[in-house]
Amino acid sequence: xxxxxxxxxxxxxxxxxxxxxxxxxxxxxxxxxxxxxxxxxxxxxxxxxxxxxxxxxxxxxxxxxxxxxxxxxxxxxxxxxxxxxxxxxxxxxxxxxxxxxxxxxxxxxxxxxxxxxxxxxxxxxxxxxxxxxxxxxxxxxxxxxxxxxxxxxxxxxxxxxxxxxxxxxxxxxxxxxxxxxxxxxxxxxxxxxxxxxxxxxxxxxxxxxxxxxxxx
Amino acid sequence: xxxxxxxxxxxxxxxxxxxxxxxxxxxxxxxxxxxxxxxxxxxxxxxxxxxxxxxxxxxxxxxxxxxxxxxxxxxxxxxxxxxxxxxxxxxxxxxxxxxxxxxxxxxxxxxxxxxxxxxxxxxxxxxxxxxxxxxxxxxxxxxxxxxxxxxxxxxxxxxxxxxxxxxxxxxxxxxxxxxxxxxxxxxxxxxxxxxxxxxxxxxxxxxxxxxxxxxxxxxxxxxxxxxxxxxxxxxxxxxxxxxxxxxxxxxxxxxxxxxxxxxxxxxx
Numbered sequence: 165x166x167x168x169x170x171x172x173x174x175x176x177x178x179x180x181x182x183x184x185x186x187x188x189x190x191x192x193x194x195x196x197x198x199x200x201x202x203x204x205x206x207x208x209x210x211x212x213x214x215x216x217x218x219x220x221x222x223x224x225x226x227x228x229x230x231x232x233x234x235x236x237x238x239x240x241x242x243x244x245x246x247x248x249x250x251x252x253x254x255x256x257x258x259x260x261x262x263x264x265x266x267x268x269x270x271x272x273x274x275x276x277x278x279x280x281x282x283x284x285x286x287x288x289x290x291x292x293x294x295x296x297x298x299x300x301x302x303x304x305x306x307x308x309x310x311x312x313x314x315x316x317x318x319x320x321x322x323x324x325x326x327x328x329x330x331x332x333x334x335x336x337x338x339x340x341x342x343x344x345x346x347x348x349x350x351x352x353x354x355x356x357x358x359x360x361x362x363x364x365x366x367x368x369x370x371x372x373x374x375x376x377x378x379x380x
Numbered sequence: 381x382x383x384x385x386x387x388x389x390x391x392x393x394x395x396x397x398x399x400x401x402x403x404x405x406x407x408x409x410x411x412x413x414x415x416x417x418x419x420x421x422x423x424x425x426x427x428x429x430x431x432x433x434x435x436x437x438x439x440x441x442x443x444x445x446x447x448x449x450x451x452x453x454x455x456x457x458x459x460x461x462x463x464x465x466x467x468x469x470x471x472x473x474x475x476x477x478x479x480x481x482x483x484x485x486x487x488x489x490x491x492x493x494x495x496x497x498x499x500x501x502x503x504x505x506x507x508x509x510x511x512x513x514x515x516x517x518x519x520x521x522x523x524x525x526x527x528x529x530x531x532x533x534x535x536x537x538x539x540x541x542x543x544x545x546x547x548x549x550x551x552x553x554x555x556x557x558x559x560x561x562x563x564x565x566x567x568x569x570x571x572x573x574x575x576x577x578x579x580x581x582x583x584x585x586x587x588x589x590x591x592x593x594x595x596x597x598x599x600x601x602x603x604x605x606x607x608x609x610x611x612x613x614x615x616x617x618x619x620x621x622x623x624x625x626x627x628x629x630x631x632x633x634x635x636x637x638x639x640x641x642x643x644x645x646x647x648x
Contacts, residue, residue: 168451168454168494169411169415169493169494169497169498169501170414170415170490170491170492170493170494170495170496170497170498171458171490171493171494172415173415173416173418174412174413174415174416177412177415178412188523188526192523192525192526195525196525201525202603202604203595205525205528205529205532205595206532206591206592206594206595206598207588207591207592207595208529209528209529209532209533209536209591210532210533210536210540210587210588210590210591210594211584211587211588211591212529212533213532213533213536213537213540213587214540214583214584214587215584216533216537217537217540217541217544217583218544218580218583218584220544221544221576221579221580223568223573223576224568224569224572225567225568226567226568241584248525248526248529249529251526252526252529252530252533253533255530256533256534256537258501259385259501259505260385261450261451262447262448262450262451262498263450263451265497265498265501266408266411266497266501266504267411267412267415267497356568356573359570359573360573360576360577360580363573363574363577363578364577364580364581364584366577367577367578367581368581368584368585371581371582371585372584372585372588375584375585375588
């Protein structure tokens with residue numbers, strides 16, 4: 165789910181960088197407030213590489229298969245490191261595979277990174293519901309919501325941007341119907357992404373709980 | 381291990397010799413000027429500029445074609461969908477298939493801009509070693525945290541990919557993927573999803589544990605002190621570097637003039 169070069173006009177690409185900049189600045193400010201940011205840096209970098217590689221895993225959905233976006237999971241685990249991690253990941257995808265692009269790096273970072281930050285806050289809500297739901301259930305519920313919302317928000321932004329900016333003769337009503345239709349078509353994918361995030365967080369909670377307790 | 385994009389980064393051409401900071405600024409401005417055009421008459425111009433720059437770089441055509449393989453699916457989608465779905469002026473009809481003029485023009489614009497930007501971006505990244513590119517971005521204001529993250533991610537990307545490949549092979553050797561169970565269409569098997577979540581989770585745990593060892597090794601080598609930061613690149617002060625800087629400056633001015641010319645032509 166990346167917008168390639170050439171599809172959006174330059175004004176939108178520049179606006180993308182302008183919107184991404186404050187999010188990057190805010191994330192870096194939060195990271196620099198950590199006790200020792202340099203200690204977290206190698207962890208965030210290797211996890212960024214691992215996310216980048218893990219997103220290439222094929223999930224069989226008969227009769228075909230899908231790739232997961234994992235931005236909700238990235239936000240849940242990396243916290244504020246998620247935004248720079250997404251910038252770095254998108255940069256590599258653009259220059260190595262031509263997936264996305266340099267002009268659309270800002271807009272793609274907003275599309276993937278802002279939902280990742282939202283997912284981080286959704287996942288943090290589990291602490292507030294720990295007493296009511298119990299630790300395990302609260303973690304599972306909010307992991308699912310973080311994963312599903314990460315993808316859902318990205319899908320809404322993606323289709324809105326592509327359909328409203330593509331140089332075409334679509335009228336406003338067709339554009340609106342297309343955005344709704346394509347977003348609804350992503351509901352099953354949101355369920356898969358949410359379930360995968362839930363299962364992965366449950367695995368990490370069993371095997372390496374400190375990974376999901378880290379604060380970005 | 382060598383980064384794929386560094387394959388032709390050590391050739392000798394005017395673009396390889398171009399001072400990295402001037403090249404980065406010049407080509408990025410040119411890329412955004414390409415994205416700015418909406419007039420179809422300018423599409424052949426931007427394609428000609430990108431082709432000229434690519435031939436000046438002396439990189440083989442096969443390299444460009446190999447980089448276009450993945451985005452080719454996007455191009456195919458644009459070519460197959462836009463002319464038939466977008467616009468009102470029908471120029472050809474056969475049954476339910478209707479070719480529309482606005483869609484064809486939009487397709488030509490998107491494909492033209494895409495090819496020109498993609499080619500120029502490849503020249504930018506392919507004619508400079510990756511480490512130099514990151515140092516150059518650092519000298520132009522990229523925060524040190526992002527520069528360090530980029531270099532560390534780049535360093536371990538292939539290791540982690542090899543790790544995943546080994547784990548996937550181990551899964552297959554233990555029988556994964558040989559199940560003959562029939563699943564409902566569009567419904568993933570929950571057990572299979574759990575296995576793949578464990579696979580990704582193991583990859584994260586291994587990477588996390590490796591990062592702890594790397595951090596300790598980096599600290600022992602002085603990481604965190606000013607001396608070990610990714611320092612920006614600046615041109616030297618020898619006579620040959622002065623000549624290089626002059627020619628690089630000329631290159632930058634020419635590129636900026638071309639980019640300005642395109643924007644002015646588009647506005648007029």
